[in-house]
């Protein structure tokens with residue numbers, strides 16, 4: 005029984021990953037892949053039985069077996085693909101950030117609402133067990149009233165060229181820190197003011213954001229592209245009755261080291277999870293549930309738009325030197 | 331032997347400074363004064379020294395003084411010591427307002443005595459190594475720094491703004507701000523701050539993020555919150571810097587050298603620090619400065635003033651919700 009046919013648009017880094025997890029969702033499967041880069045869709049589609057490979061999005065949208073379009077193209081193209089998919093009557097799961105302008109966000113939200121399809125954005129951080137745990141414990145009062153929070157997200161400078169063009173990716177704030185902006189708003193509500201600074205040098209982009217939530221919580225987000233120690237995240241939430249902290253550098257279940265310097269590293273994940281706990285799996289399964297009508301989408305369009313609004317305000321603040329009210 | 335007196339023991343650091351003076355072969359602690367007779371006697375017996383009834387009496391008997399009163403009294407105590415011609419080391423923040431800090435500097439200058447600000451973090455071996463590496467150019471060009479100086483709420487007079495001049499922003503901004511001035515060799519041009527009373531109800535700020543933009547263009551944030559849980563946090567707090575250079579990044583956790591004690595008796599997990607003490611280095615430098623006239627790495631009065639100006643700008647920013655240009659008073663020492 006394969007009721008949900010997935011069409012992956014953009015067979016790059018994240019598109020390939022999502023395809024892998026969609027294939028594990030019961031009652032769903034990858035039926036089509038589209039990518040404008042010659043050969044890219046074939047290379048991915050071949051992994052999924054008789055999934056069709058296309059070089060244009062139009063062909064994928066014309067395939068009646070596609071019920072969900074998972075938008076995995078570079079960010080500045082999200083609007084074009086998402087709106088076309090909605091107009092074709094497909095449910096839309098779009099990679100984060102939703103878009104790089106609020107008018108693009110509004111166009112996507114309007115098109116999906118008009119079409120009456122499910123629409124959500126891949127703020128996968130909500131599905132990472134440590135972040136989900138924080139949210140659940142927070143809601144249960146584990147730290148009392150939250151007072152001040154901090155996040156850190158650091159990784160290598162993106163290898164794919166388009167990320168370096170802020171017009172296409174939004175830079176470190178809109179592309180990377182946006183994960184934390186969504187998490188912070190999920191936990192502490194709407195951010196009403198932001199002051200941010202961004203530094204850049206070749207192969208490096210760095211941002212520090214100071215945020216004020218409507219609830220009064222003060223938060224601080226740090227984003228790094230060009231982190232020499234490898235990808236990691238950390239957060240802490242202080243409250244009147246406790247302090248909740250996590251640092252992925254300290255939460256490693258496996259550390260492998262080769263004996264000879266320079267030898268090929270042992271390919272091991274530092275923090276492996278059971279397949280059913282994988283955040284990317286849980287994200288697509290949750291969207292499948294929304295498509296089936298058994299649950300609302302995990303990330304509302306309004307929340308995803310709001311994360312973009314904060315990221316854009318942060319970029320404006322860095323540009324003007326002023327705090328920006330949202 | 332250099333005769334040292336401690337004026338005011340309200341600040342807990344007096345205990346540590348007294349211990350360091352007592353341990354130093356070139357100095358002796360000849361007495362303490364405090365406006366609170368009970369505290370004066372208690373401190374004197376704790377430090378094994380004499381309790382003096384008046385500031386004048388103690389100043390007369392010493393070669394140099396250390397001021398550790400509540401923040402708002404720094405100015406008058408400094409004025410008295412200066413009148414007696416006694417050089418001094420004053421606890422941070424140097425004063426609660428730039429005007430007071432500036433007046434202290436002017437008084438000391440007029441009296442021909444030296445005034446130093448107690449910034450012991452400058453003497454942390456980790457910071458010294460970071461500073462030297464940065465100044466050698468090993469990090470490339472420094473673009474940004476993320477700093478924290480978080481702690482448990484000290485309560486007492488620290489949360490009585492009539493005595494402290496402010497809360498966490500007043501108490502915890504200045505250490506890291508001073509380290510950044512040393513590290514970056516630049517002055518702060520603008521300050522933005524979000525701060526509030528959110529942890530413990532009262533009219534003092536207990537949570538805050540201070541943003542500094544330096545004349546060089548480098549930016550930094552300082553989390554100065556009293557956000558460490560009183561019962562369960564394993565240390566008093568932290569001093570950290572995450573320095574982003576074009577060639578390298580450096581993470582400094584000044585107090586990371588510690589062992590963990592799972593303490594059944596206290597039902598707590600405790601980090602027992604074994605890193606080199608920072609107060610000892612500062613007190614030794616002060617004694618050395620008194621003996622030789624060489625200030626070494628000590629923070630001057632002007633260094634103290636610069637950080638007080640930053641704090642004043644931070645509080646103004648909390649009111650205006652916008653960055654504030656730091657108003658700099660001319661400092662002489």
Ligand SMILES: NC(=O)c1ccc[n+]([C@@H]2O[C@H](COP(=O)([O-])OP(=O)(O)OC[C@H]3O[C@@H](n4cnc5c(N)ncnc54)[C@H](O)[C@@H]3O)[C@@H](O)[C@H]2O)c1
Nearest residue numbers: 014015016017018019039040041076077078079099100164
């Ligand atoms: N949630 C996460 O953890 C995460 C991680 C990485 C990327 N992302 C997001 O995913 C999106 C894609 O990033 P990526 O790293 O996979 O990039 P990528 O460059 O690896 O892949 C993008 C793919 O889209 C294809 N493409 C470009 N234009 C197209 C078009 N008009 N139609 C069809 N295909 C087209 C490219 O040929 C490429 O194969 C971005 O929005 C990014 O922010 C999210």
